[in-house]
Amino acid sequence: MLQAGWRLEASQALYIFLTRLQQPLIPHSIQSLVLDDNGNVPPEIIATDVLGLLKQELSENHLALTSLLLNLLDNVIKVSPADELRGNTLPTSMLPLFFNVQNRHISEWRRIATIFVEVIRHASQALDPCFACDQNNVRTFDTQFK
Numbered sequence: 001m002l003q004a005g006w007r008l009e010a011s012q013a014l015y016i017f018l019t020r021l022q023q024p025l026i027p028h029s030i031q032s033l034v035l036d037d038n039g040n041v042p043p044e045i046i047a048t049d050v051l052g053l054l055k056q057e058l059s060e061n062h063l064a065l066t067s068l069l070l071n072l073l074d075n076v077i078k079v080s081p082a083d084e085l086r087g088n089t090l091p092t093s094m095l096p097l098f099f100n101v102q103n104r105h106i107s108e109w110r111r112i113a114t115i116f117v118e119v120i121r122h123a124s125q126a127l128d129p130c131f132a133c134d135q136n137n138v139r140t141f142d143t144q145f146k
Helices: 004-019 028-035 043-057 062-077 090-098 103-130
Strands: none
Touching: 004 090, 028 043, 028 103, 043 062, 043 103, 062 090, 062 103, 090 103
């Protein structure tokens, strides 16, 4: 299953699933924290605020899906090769699935990507307790996305 063909097909299936969701993964009200000008607020602080709002505003299943995807991205980034000059390109390529990036945001793409990377890096710690566990302390996940 780890052959290149299976990875590509699984990636395509996930991409199709994510692009057909009826709701954005991150609500527009929370996206504005990342997309709007934040002055000199450090990306780590913005990421912490975004994660806190996700935890407060999303339904349990929506939060679980978003948390799982951010955790998946974090793990993929850790094992993916990165270029010395460009770093890892995965967060930049995933921006449109998480954020409604418009032409006016293009000049700020590096700042937006930096905040997104911080959201990815801190999501497993900030959102991990959101999962329900059974009596054996195994995560349960209801597949209904509400």
